[in-house]
Amino acid sequence: MSTYTLEQVKAHCKPDDVWIILHNKVYDVTKYLEDHPGGAAVLIEVAGTDATQAFEDIGHSDEAREQLEPYYLGDLPDTEHVDSVDIYRPTFEQVAQSAVISVKKPSALSSSLLAVLKLGLGGAAGAAAISAYRHGWTFPHLPSISFLSSLSFMNISSSSHQFWSGVGIASVAQFSLSLSLGVWASTKLDVQQEFTHYKPHRPASTARLIRLKRSRSATVTQIPVLNPRQWRPFTLTSKVEVAPNVYQLTFSLPNATDILNLPTGQHVALRALINGTQVTRSYTPISNTKDIGHIKLLIKTYPNGAMTQHLARMTPGDTIEMRGPKGAMTYSSQYAQTIGMIAGGTGITPMYQVIRAICEDESDATRVSLLYANNTEEDILMREELEGLAKKFPQKLEVRYVLSRAGDDWKGYRGFVSGELIEKHIGGPGDTKKVLLCGPPPMVNAMKKILGGMGWAMPGAVAKATDSVFCF
Secondary structure (H helix, E strand, O other): OEEOOHHHHHOOEEOOEEEEEEOOEEEEOHHHOOOOOOOHHHHHHOOOOEOHHHHHHHOOOHHHHHHOHHHEEEEOOHHHOOOOOOOOOOOOOOOOOOOOOOOOOOOHHHHHHHHHHHHHHHHHHHHHHHHHHHOOOOHHHOOOOOOOHHHHHHOOOHHHHHHHHHHHHHHHHHHHHHHHHHHHHHHHOOOOOOHHHOOOOOOOOOOOOOOEEOHHHOEEOOOOOOOOOOOEEEEEEEEEEEEOOEEEEEEEOOOOOOEOOOOOOOEEEEEEEEOOEEEEEEEOOOOOOOOEOEEEEEEEOOOOOHHHHHHHHOOOOOEEEEEEEEOOOOOOOOOOOEEEEEEEHHHHHHHHHHHHHHHHOOOOOOEEEEEEEEOOHHHOOOHHHHHHHHHHOOOOEEEEEEEOOOOOOOOOEEOOOOHHHHHHHOOOOOOOEEEEEEOOHHHHHHHHHHHHHOOOOOOOOOOOOOOOEEEO
């Protein structure tokens, strides 16, 4: 197997070229980015470096280690080996199912003999007391410290002598009976016997899944619809062409009352076997995280797009695998006071997701200014939805379209999104302001240069939710 130096590995540190080192072994994980359960950003962040410590700190399973084998390239030369990093392996101690104390149970015969002996001792004590009385050993003959003899100074009359003798006999008899009953009870209440000895009296029953009530008589199962580590099939129920080569795809959730529960700002990964190759791509749903029973995607097809062409060929009833949530940003009402959005084409999907969450939350006072760029007027996606929200919530949303090939009757902005338009509708940087970008890579790169020239802090190679300018 080949060897690679640290300098060679460091050269592969771009989002589309990611090499990492694990335990002195070199891996090219570029093709694994979309499949990584923790998201591509985690791997891009350690691109070109020794990621052993970070890998082990997370606590990857043996299955995760096996998934890396296809991406193995070679080893570091012996002269560049680093100290080994301990791999944490939890150990489990067998817990005993019996009591710590000795619980050896005597035989039935020995138990019976012991019970008879104890009862005999109790009876003998009673018999001895009665025999003593018959021989004239009454209480007055007992030592002076006894209770009855201590009463002599009170000049108790001889007529009461028989009464007190009867009291003494009754007391002895009661003591003997109590002792006998106590001995018998101790043989039945064996505290040395562990609880596992006794059979359960409550019959076992099959566990039932608890469902929680929601509004509109919906229910939420305890099992999430999406899993960030596990692929699950979803069935296509509807496909509508909303613009040239653009489709709105609706997939059903496992149950009609399920919700996707996808955090706002996050996306899902789709996987399909296309021409014998597993192809994975990520998309942001346009449906709301609380929409019941379905998930909607807006997809634009491209001639060389393997996944988009596959989706365009799908018909209702077909299935595709999904997993998630994925993404570095999760929106909340505390994200910013004002958000400037610059989108192009299908880059409107994450923007619409955030816009809808803001408008539908009465407690969210965030203001959004959207610059949406397209080629022609018919290319504008989600136009009816966007204008409906802008009309209903003018205090929250402002939408401006920019067309590069506008018709003669177009009254909006023409050309491309410029610094002038950004300055007019979004403005410069501020502590309570953020900018979101999503669209074709050339457009996004151009917007970064313009925003950087206006003083906005540019994001790093790995997008972070705290970035002033966040790229989906």
